[in-house]
Amino acid sequence: MQQDSITAAVHRAQISCLGMESQSEHPLAEAIVDHLRKEVTKPVELQTIENRAGEGIVALHNNHRYLIGNGRMMKNNQVEDDAALKAEVEKLEEQAQTIVFMSCNCSRGLF
Helix, strand or coil: CHHHHHHHHHHHHHHHHHHHHCCCCCHHHHHHHHHHCCCCCCCCCCCEEEEECCCEEEEEECCEEEEEECHHHHHHCCCCCCHHHHHHHHHHHHCCCCCCEEEECCEEEEC
8 A cells, every 4th residue: 555655756857857848958958858758658748837047946836836856956955854865866976977856845865
């Protein structure tokens, strides 16, 4: 039962991300969209979307506020910081990986 909830949450994140990144002006968005189109076929229809230069995207869907962007965007929007996630971010940064954060209603994840 818990696995079903996790699978559903991942799917919601994927379709929301696809809807947002499909409308993004950032060059990295194309790669994200290409990857997500292998997983999901139809993005959500967003109520509003705003590109924020140097940070990322803010969108509303079904009364949920989604953010996709960099660490600065998360900090500027008071998105909670998780110790386990912070350790993973540090590990990826040491490997010179590009990190994209996603938040729904101020809870954060990364991909």
